[in-house]
């Protein structure tokens with residue numbers, strides 16, 4: 358049976374470069390693996406009152422089940438004000454609760470950050486890693502995956518046109534699969 362890896366992009370924007378990177382990865386899944394987008398588009402902001410069984414939104418339950426069902430997770434984060442966009446932090450929070458039911462627990466992970474600028478979302482990349490330590494996600498250390506000039510990489514159909522970035526992402530996926538195989542329980 359295929360191992361399933363969830364791909365989560367931290368942007369709601371229709372033309373998001375993070376989403377485009379995620380869509381590009383799907384075709385890069387090697388034999389024995391399936392890469393699957395887990396959408397954050399309909400996830401309301403976390404409210405601890407929702408931990409009450411009578412108030413939990415259906416969208417939370419669906420999202421938690423989706424994460425629970427995957428074997429590993431790849432996060433693609435843009436950078437907002439040198440940190441993780443709220444939509445992605447919110448997804449981490451929703452998946453971490455109610456207390457004692459952390460759906461991220463032990464799922465081998467990778468972080469890809471990106472930006473139209475040259476710093477490639479470095480700040481977001483490392484803030485995200487801080488939360489993932491607490492959530493007990495073993496995150497691949499190397500290679501670090503930073504993608505700069507995200508606004509120049511895709512054609513009008515959303516296809517990755519940069520051969521260099523394609524090759525870089527293939528190598529990153531290979532490294533992640535090796536990391537996954539080492540860390541899967």
Ligand code: FNR
Pocket residue numbers: 367368369370372373374375376435436437438439440471472473474476477478
């Ligand atoms: C940004 N952007 C940005 N870029 C960056 O390199 N460092 C930053 O700190 C920020 N801060 C920031 C804050 C806010 C509120 C917005 C809306 C944008 C620009 C950002 O990288 C750019 O909009 C990306 O295209 C967003 O990612 P998606 O939506 O293309 O995935």
